[in-house]
Structure formats: structure tokens, C-alpha cells
Amino acid sequence: MTDDFTTDIYYDDDADVSTLDDETVAVLGYGSQGHAHALNLHESGVDVVVGLRESSSSRSAAEADGLTVETPADAVAQASYVSVLVPDTVQADVYENAIEPNLEEGDTLQFAHGLNIHYNQIEPPEGVDVTMVAPKSPGHLVRRNYENDEGTPGLLAVYQDTTGDAEERALAYAKGIGCTRAGVIETTFQEEVESDLFGEQAVLCGGVTSLVKHGYETLVDAGYSPEIAYFECLNELKLIVDLMYEGGNMEMWNSVSDTAEYGGLTRGDRIVDESVRENMEEVLEEVQNGEFTREWIVENQAGRPSYSQLRNAEQNHDIEEVGERLRDLFAWAEDEGTESEDESVQVQADD
Ligand SMILES: NC(=O)C1=CN([C@@H]2O[C@H](COP(=O)(O)OP(=O)(O)OC[C@H]3O[C@@H](n4cnc5c(N)ncnc54)[C@H](OP(=O)(O)O)[C@@H]3O)[C@@H](O)[C@H]2O)C=CC1
Numbered sequence: 352m353t354d355d356f357t358t359d360i361y362y363d364d365d366a367d368v369s370t371l372d373d374e375t376v377a378v379l380g381y382g383s384q385g386h387a388h389a390l391n392l393h394e395s396g397v398d399v400v401v402g403l404r405e406s407s408s409s410r411s412a413a414e415a416d417g418l419t420v421e422t423p424a425d426a427v428a429q430a431s432y433v434s435v436l437v438p439d440t441v442q443a444d445v446y447e448n449a450i451e452p453n454l455e456e457g458d459t460l461q462f463a464h465g466l467n468i469h470y471n472q473i474e475p476p477e478g479v480d481v482t483m484v485a486p487k488s489p490g491h492l493v494r495r496n497y498e499n500d501e502g503t504p505g506l507l508a509v510y511q512d513t514t515g516d517a518e519e520r521a522l523a524y525a526k527g528i529g530c531t532r533a534g535v536i537e538t539t540f541q542e543e544v545e546s547d548l549f550g551e552q553a554v555l556c557g558g559v560t561s562l563v564k565h566g567y568e569t570l571v572d573a574g575y576s577p578e579i580a581y582f583e584c585l586n587e588l589k590l591i592v593d594l595m596y597e598g599g600n601m602e603m604w605n606s607v608s609d610t611a612e613y614g615g616l617t618r619g620d621r622i623v624d625e626s627v628r629e630n631m632e633e634v635l636e637e638v639q640n641g642e643f644t645r646e647w648i649v650e651n652q653a654g655r656p657s658y659s660q661l662r663n664a665e666q667n668h669d670i671e672e673v674g675e676r677l678r679d680l681f682a683w684a685e686d687e688g689t690e691s692e693d694e695s696v697q698v699q700a701d702d
Pocket residue numbers: 379380381382383384385402403404406407408409410423435436437438439441445463464485486487488489490491
């Protein structure tokens with residue numbers, strides 16, 4: 352742990368995976384986060400059981416990876432530590448039907464995102480610990496980083512500590528999935544949920560795709576070739592962000608030409624201007640006052656009509672088709688799939 356920051360940050364030396372010796376960890380779900388947590392914990396020496404529906408399409412993958420698979424209810428019944436890694440929208444239902452009836456006093460109920468606890472969709476009983484270990488990364492990279500002996504930063508929060516060991520146990524889990532290699536920041540469920548929802552909506556997922564599409568459309572509508580617009584506004588973004596990731600904005604500014612730096616510094620704030628900042632504040636308020644989560648719950652209850660429509664529009668945007676054709680021609684292009692797509696990007700960055 353270091354004292355240099357505004358909050359506690361934990362590293363490998365602060366955690367001990369053997370805290371979970373003699374315990375079974377149930378990982379519910381084998382999707383993006385679930386497969387990464389289950390495999391990383393398993394390879395860290397933790398006894399893991401994966402909880403999946405009988406009909407689950409992920410069952411064969413988990414079994415092929417050498418893991419024991421049970422139904423969610425049976426997995427919880429066998430375990431003293433339950434990691435809830437099914438989608439946020441089904442967690443309340445899975446909790447009611449499979450988790451709550453099988454929880455025992457002293458068990459740990461853990462999340463990778465605090466939405467259902469923070470917005471009161473799940474109300475855990477007294478007598479169990481409720482914690483969160485939230486990797487700040489897509490699950491496939493949590494797995495890849497672990498396999499490469501690297502770590503993934505994460506957040507840790509304790510919502511309810513009845514055993515007195517909640518923090519120590521969550522730290523052991525965080526080490527088991529590789530997060531303490533990179534640093535685990537102590538937080539609260541509220542701070543994790545609100546900052547995560549804001550970040551993915553305004554900057555990381557929503558903001559950046561919108562910026563890319565607007566840039567691409569502006570060039571194509573002005574008569575430039577879609578291929579050039581794709582490389583300029585989407586492909587090169589990864590290379591620019593790699594520099595920001597490695598050394599902050601200054602490393603990026605130092606690497607690009609003076610012309611790019613002057614143009615960016617004088618024009619950037621004209622694009623993302625004060626009105627964008629006001630929009631960001633509105634989006635944050637909708638997260639804080641629960642409006643976004645209420646909307647998302649109703650959208651799911653209605654069968655996701657808007658979500659499906661928006662997803663189709665995104666899928667049918669020209670930039671997808673142009674990008675697919677171009678990526679197929681990359682020298683390192685591999686078979687389809689998240690792993691191979693991730694690989695291809697990595698090779699490009701290393702070049
Ligand atoms: N995606 C990410 O990288 C990140 C996610 N998180 C958080 O991690 C948690 C998990 O998210 P994520 O990994 O994206 O989830 P996924 O959508 O990838 O989870 C899919 C898995 O959940 C199973 N599942 C779906 N519905 C049910 C159900 N009703 N009952 C039992 N199992 C079910 C699926 O199996 P089946 O074949 O049965 O459908 C599959 O194994 C969420 O809280 C999320 O906010 C946090 C940080 C990043």
C-alpha cells in the first residue's frame with residue numbers, strides 16, 4: 352500500500368491468495384468477466400466452481416477449460432464466496448432464485464460492478480459480507496493480462512462486513528485475478544457505480560464512438576474516401592491513445608508533429624466545447640439521481656426495443672463495413688472473434 356494518493360491503493364504485497372484456501376469460490380456466469388475471473392482464480396490455486404444454467408451456451412466452454420460447472424443454485428450452495436458475474440440486468444433475478452436461498456451466514460457475496468446494490472435491486476441479508484472487486488477493463492483483457500504476467504487495475508469496496516474479514520478476503524480475490532499486480536483502489540459502491548456509468552457513457556464507449564462517427568461522417572460527406580476517413584478517425588485513434596496510456600497526454604503531444612499539437616490545442620476545445628461539458632454534467636446527474644438505471648430497467652422489462660434499434664443502426668453504419676474490409680487485409684488478420692481482434696490490435700501497436 353502507498354500513502355502517496357488520496358485513497359488506499361493495494362498491491363501484491365498487501366494481499367494473500369491463501370486467505371481463500373479451504374474455501375470454494377462460485378463464479379456465476381462465464382462471459383466477459385466470468386471466464387477471466389474463473390480461469391485466473393483457478394490458475395492462482397483457488398478452488399473454483401462455475402455457476403451456469405443447464406441450457407447455458409457457455410457450459411461447454413467452461414468445461415473445456417477444465418472447470419467444474421454446476422447450476423447457479425448448486426454452485427452457491429457449495430461455495431462460501433459467491434462472485435456475481437452474470438449481466439447486471441439479470442442479477443436481481445438470479446439473486447432471488449439461486450443465490451439468496453443458498454447463502455449461509457459468513458459467506459461473501461461479491462460483485463464486479465455495484466449497480467444492483469447501489470440502486471437497491473438486491474438487498475442482501477445481514478450475516479454475509481458484501482464486497483466488490485471491479486476490474487477497470489473489459490474481461491478479455493483481464494484474462495490476457497494475467498496470462499502475460501501483467502495486471503489489470505481494479506477497484507475494491509466493502510458494503511457490508513459481518514465477518515470482520517471482508518476486506519482481506521476481497522483482496523485475496525483481487526490478487527487471484529491479477530488486479531493487485533497493477534493496483535487496487537479502495538472505494539465505495541456509490542463511487543464505483545457512478546463513475547463507471549458516467550465514464551462508459553460520456554467518454555469511453557458513448558463519447559468516443561460518437562466523436563469517431565462524427566469525424567468520419569464529416570470527411571466522407573465532404574468527398575474524402577471512406578478508407579482514408581476510417582484510418583484517420585478510428586484506426587489511428589488506438590495509436591494515439593496508446594501514447595496517452597503510456598505517458599499521459601504530454602507523451603502524445605510530444606510524439607505528434609508541432610503542426611498537430613498546435614492544431615489540436617487550438618481546435619480541440621472548439622469541438623468538445625462548454626456545451627459538451629454541460630451535456631456531461633446532465634448525463635452525470637441522470638446517473639446520480641437513478642434516472643438512467645430506472646430507464647434501463649424499464650427498457651429491459653419492455654424487451655429492449657430502443658437498445659435493439661440503436662444496436663442495429665450502429666451495426667449498419669458505413670464505418671463498420673469499411674473497417675471490416677480494411678481489417679481483413681491487415682497482414683496480421685486472424686480468424687474472427689474477440690481474442691483475435693484483440694491480438695491484431697496488439698500487433699499493430701507493437702509495430
Ligand atoms: N464486460 C466487462 O468487461 C465488465 C463487466 N463488469 C461487470 O461484470 C458483471 C458481468 O458482466 P459481463 O462479464 O459483461 O457479463 P456477460 O454478459 O459477459 O455475462 C454472460 C454470462 O452470464 C450468463 N448468464 C446470462 N444470463 C444468465 C441468467 N439469467 N442466469 C445465469 N447465467 C446467466 C451467460 O450464460 P448463458 O449462456 O446462460 O446466457 C454467460 O455465461 C456485470 O456486473 C458488469 O457490469 C465490470 C467491469 C467490466
